[in-house]
Amino acid sequence: MIFHGEKMKTQSMSRRYLKQSVFFALVRASALMITLALGGIIAYIVFNGYSVIRWDFITKPPTDSMTKGGIMPAIVGTVYLTVGAIFIALPLGIASAVYLTEYARQGRIVRMIKVGVNCLAGVPSVVFGLFGLGFFVIFLKFGSSILAGSLTLGFLILPTIIGASEEALKSVPQTFREASLSLGVSKWQTIYRIVLPNALPGILTGSILGIGRAAGETAPIMFTAAAFFTAKLPSSIFDEVMALPYHIYVLATAGTNIEATRPIQYGTVLVLVAVVLGIDLIAIIIRGYMRRNKRW
Amino acid sequence: MNRRTKEIIIQYLFFVIASVSVIVLGLIVFSLFREGIPIFGHVSIIDFVLGMEWYPTYDPPSFGIFPLIVGSLVVTLMATVIAVPLGVSVAVYISEIAPQKTKIVLKSIIELLAGLPSVVLGFFGMVIVAPWLQETFDLPTGLNIANASVILAIMAIPTISSIAEDALYAVPQEFKEASYALGATKYETITQVTLPAALSGISTAVMLGMARVIGETMVVLMVAGGAAAIPESIFDSVRPMPASIAAEMGETPYGSLHYHALFAIGMILFFMTLAFNLIADYVSHKFRQTGSATL
Numbered sequence: 001m002i003f004h005g006e007k008m009k010t011q012s013m014s015r016r017y018l019k020q021s022v023f024f025a026l027v028r029a030s031a032l033m034i035t036l037a038l039g040g041i042i043a044y045i046v047f048n049g050y051s052v053i054r055w056d057f058i059t060k061p062p063t064d065s066m067t068k069g070g071i072m073p074a075i076v077g078t079v080y081l082t083v084g085a086i087f088i089a090l091p092l093g094i095a096s097a098v099y100l101t102e103y104a105r106q107g108r109i110v111r112m113i114k115v116g117v118n119c120l121a122g123v124p125s126v127v128f129g130l131f132g133l134g135f136f137v138i139f140l141k142f143g144s145s146i147l148a149g150s151l152t153l154g155f156l157i158l159p160t161i162i163g164a165s166e167e168a169l170k171s172v173p174q175t176f177r178e179a180s181l182s183l184g185v186s187k188w189q190t191i192y193r194i195v196l197p198n199a200l201p202g203i204l205t206g207s208i209l210g211i212g213r214a215a216g217e218t219a220p221i222m223f224t225a226a227a228f229f230t231a232k233l234p235s236s237i238f239d240e241v242m243a244l245p246y247h248i249y250v251l252a253t254a255g256t257n258i259e260a261t262r263p264i265q266y267g268t269v270l271v272l273v274a275v276v277l278g279i280d281l282i283a284i285i286i287r288g289y290m291r292r293n294k295r296w
Numbered sequence: 297m298n299r300r301t302k303e304i305i306i307q308y309l310f311f312v313i314a315s316v317s318v319i320v321l322g323l324i325v326f327s328l329f330r331e332g333i334p335i336f337g338h339v340s341i342i343d344f345v346l347g348m349e350w351y352p353t354y355d356p357p358s359f360g361i362f363p364l365i366v367g368s369l370v371v372t373l374m375a376t377v378i379a380v381p382l383g384v385s386v387a388v389y390i391s392e393i394a395p396q397k398t399k400i401v402l403k404s405i406i407e408l409l410a411g412l413p414s415v416v417l418g419f420f421g422m423v424i425v426a427p428w429l430q431e432t433f434d435l436p437t438g439l440n441i442a443n444a445s446v447i448l449a450i451m452a453i454p455t456i457s458s459i460a461e462d463a464l465y466a467v468p469q470e471f472k473e474a475s476y477a478l479g480a481t482k483y484e485t486i487t488q489v490t491l492p493a494a495l496s497g498i499s500t501a502v503m504l505g506m507a508r509v510i511g512e513t514m515v516v517l518m519v520a521g522g523a524a525a526i527p528e529s530i531f532d533s534v535r536p537m538p539a540s541i542a543a544e545m546g547e548t549p550y551g552s553l554h555y556h557a558l559f560a561i562g563m564i565l566f567f568m569t570l571a572f573n574l575i576a577d578y579v580s581h582k583f584r585q586t587g588s589a590t591l
Contacts, residue, residue, distance in 0.1 A: 020483035027393060030385035031402055034457075037450055038409045041420055092316050099314035103307050115577060116318035122504070122573035123324060123566065124511020125414075126538040130545075130562040134327035138550065155320050162317070186299055188306045209411065216413025219513035219538070223545050245415040245514075252419055253518060262423075269416055280411040284404050 042273065049270030052263045058271070066229060066251065067261050071268050076233055077146075077241030078215055078275075081225060084150025084237070085157060085214040086207075092154075093161025093210075094196075094203060100162070101169040102191050121159035125219040128156045132224035147237040149225020156220055157210035164206020168199040201290055208283035216276045218245035244272040328566055332559035335359065344560065350524040350535070352544065352554040359557045363524045365564070367534030370527060371520060372510045374445035375452055379509075380502055382449070383456030387501075390457070391464040392486055403458075410454035418518030421447040426519060433531060439521040441530045447515045452505040459504060463497020464490060496583035500576045507572035511565060513538035537565045 060070035096117075104110040123131075132152030142148040172195050180190040218226075226246035234241050251265045252258065335344065339359050347360015386406070390399050425446060426438030467490050475485040491498070521533020522543065541558050548555045 016481050016484070020481050023483045023487070024393060027385045027389045030382045031389045031394070033382065034386055034409060034453055035402070035405055038405055038412075041412065041417075044420070044424065045416070092313055095310055095313040096317065099307075099310035103310055104314070113314050113318055115574075116321050118577055119570055119573050120317050120321050122507050122511075122569050123321075124513065124538060124569055126511065126513040126541050127324065127328070127562050127566045127569075129513075130331075130541065130559055131324040131327045133545070134331045134559065135323055139327065139330070158317060158320070186303055188303055209407070212411050216411070216415070218413070218415045219542055222542060245413055248415050248419055249514065249518070252422060265419065269419055272413060273416055276411055276413055277408055280408055281404075284407060288400065288404075 042277070045266065045270050045273055048263075049266035052267035053270060057267055061231070062229065062264075067257055067264075071244070071247060071264070071271065073230055073233060074242040074244045074247040074268070075271065077226075077243040078245070078272075080146050080234065080241055081149050081153055081221060081243060082211060082215045084146060085153035086211055088151060088154030089158045089161045089210065089214075090207060093158050093207070094165045096158075096162045097165030097169055097203075098191060098196070101166055102187075102195065117159050117162055120155070121163075123156075125156065125217055128152055128220040129223050131155075132220060137224055143238060144223070144225060144227070144240050145238045146225055146234060146241055149221045149241075149243075150237075152220045152224045153214045153217060156217065157214050160210035160213065161207045164210065165199070165203045168202025168206060169195060171202060172198045201286075205283045205287045205290065208279055212276045212279040212283075215279065216245055216272060218243075218249055221246060222249075244268060244275070248272065324566065328559055328563045332556060332563045335553060335556035335560045338553055338556075344557075345564070348526070350540070352548075352557055357553060359553070361537070361540075361557075361561055361564070363526050364535055364537045364540050364561065366526050367520065367524075368510055368516075368536040368538070368565075368568075370441055370534060371444045371448060371516060371536055372506055374441060374530065375448035375509045376502065376506050378445060378449035379452035379456055379505060383453045383501070383505065384460050384498060386453065386457040387460035387464055387498075388486060388491070391461045392482075392490065403461075406454045406458055409450070410458075414451065414512060414514040415518075417447050417450060418514045421515065421519035429531075435531050437521060437533065439519050440533050441520065441527055444516050444520040444534070444536075445530075447519055448509045448512060451512060451515065452509050455508050456501045456505040459501035460494070460498045463494040463501065466497065467493045496579055500580040503572050503576035503579065507569045507576070510572070511538060511569045513542050517542045537561050541565075 057070040058075065059072050061073050062071065063069035096113075100110065100113065104113075129152065132148055136142045136148035136151050137144055142151075176194050176198065177190055180194045181187070185193070221243055225241060226243045227240035228242075228250055230240060230242055248265060248268050251261050251268065339347070344359055344361060345365070346362050347358065348362050349358040349360045350363055351358045386402070390402050394402060421443050422439070425443045428438065429435060429440070429443055430438035471489050471493055472485050475489045476482075480488070516534075516536040517539040520536055520539055522535045522539060523533035524535040524540070525532075527534050541561055544554065545558055548558060
């Protein structure tokens with residue numbers, strides 16, 4: 001560590017503290033800025049969107065070429081896609097994390113899997129969309145469907161789930177495992193009966209953040225699942241669906257009358273933000289509560 | 297089946313599942329190549345990457361994506377320039393200065409900011425930032441590089457500050473104590489001891505932030521303006537690569553040259569972000585901070 005001692009000697013104490021105050025003020029200002037950015041965006045959306053939110057908006061389909069009516073099919077579609085993504089990502093993610101933390105010995109293969117997970121986490125969402133289109137929609141012939149969209153979203157959030165699960169599994173004390181193993185219990189039973197139950201709350205809260213991401217993503221479902229408009233609700237997993245994020249994009253950029261549908265756009269944005277940030281906030285609060293009441 | 301065999305089978309089962317991430321990564325590459333490679337029978341890779349004209353729907357079409365690459369790089373660099381000082385400052389504030397309660401609240405705020413769907417931020421850029429830019433600077437359109445960069449910076453800040461904060465947190469307490477013992481102020485300790493010691497982690501944070509920005513789709517699709525030309529000022533419109541893919545894929549017939557060209561753009565985008573991620577991974581392992589012994 002190089003320490004600029006001489007430079008410092010030449011500066012008076014008050015000057016050095018002045019520098020410190022300026023620096024602290026700048027750093028505080030940047031923290032304030034991001035707080036205001038989040039607060040400003042949310043306040044703006046709530047302020048403009050709340051007036052269109054009423055029961056009919058949530059429960060009725062769009063009418064008059066999507067210039068009037070509600071957004072019910074988009075809400076239903078987003079729920080289907082998100083639930084589908086969870087069904088795919090949660091079991092795979094938890095099992096992957098169990099392998100990485102409980103079974104794997106450090107070495108080339110584990111390193112490869114970890115790099116793979118990191119790289120998967122970095123794949124742009126639009127590339128996931130292309131992958132979903134090229135592989136699920138065309139190669140496996142699922143067509144543009146809930147199934148193809150859910151698989152795409154599921155693999156998109158898989159790294160998040162793996163990360164959250166790994167962290168939760170690692171936080172289970174080693175002594176728990178040792179105590180179980182010393183009683184002659186097999187490794188799998190130790191994991192199944194001791195490690196997983198203790199890690200489960202952590203795994204779930206961490207995973208909720210991934211779920212919020214799945215609900216809000218647009219690019220991965222644009223070519224794999226999302227429909228511009230559907231009159232009916234989907235009847236099977238091979239149907240296309242409307243989805244909240246895609247509905248916002250469509251209305252804001254390609255709708256029949258962009259200015260006239262602004263209120264609907266604000267309302268849809270508000271619903272999406274409320275759903276996604278609501279999910280995230282629940283996870284954050286539960287996690288904070290769990291950390292405070294940690295038993296070990 | 298005895299207990300030992302069962303345990304081994306279970307272990308292999310978990311190994312297979314853990315490999316799914318790597319397999320999916322392989323399938324992504326497979327799909328991109330399968331659908332993207334055919335375009336190179338029509339134009340050479342050099343002409344594709346360095347070609348100046350992107351007119352995929354003309355007759356004859358021309359597939360030069362250089363303006364798209366430039367568009368992506370320009371918005372990524374500008375967003376990084378905005379996001380790095382802010383993101384790192386926030387990280388410094390959280391890990392070194394803020395009281396415990398503020399710390400917890402601020403970390404939650406960052407997580408919520410990271411959770412904002414990209415389409416919402418794009419929408420915000422369209423209805424708030426664009427009209428403001430247009431009026432303030434008297435521009436023909438507010439959908440341009442400046443707008444996209446600001447919104448992308450908002451997306452990159454959570455990534456940068458949360459990873460940078462981890463890096464700062466990992467700097468051993470003794471370093472700071474040694475610095476205080478020499479009579480350094482808190483500011484001098486942060487800028488001359490803590491930040492340099494956490495530099496590799498902060499570099500990783502910046503790389504991952506850039507990877508996130510270059511691949512971000514909805515924001516550039518909605519607010520970058522969409523002009524496939526080399527920009528001359530920060531108030532010009534651009535058409536970054538993800539925007540081109542997302543905007544054009546819906547209207548492209550399956551199997552056409554244009555369709556293959558869009559997959560080829562996806563290939564290039566994929567390898568660019570992969571490079572960012574691998575560099576970040578390399579930096580964080582090669583220069584890993586394991587304690588005072590490494591410095």
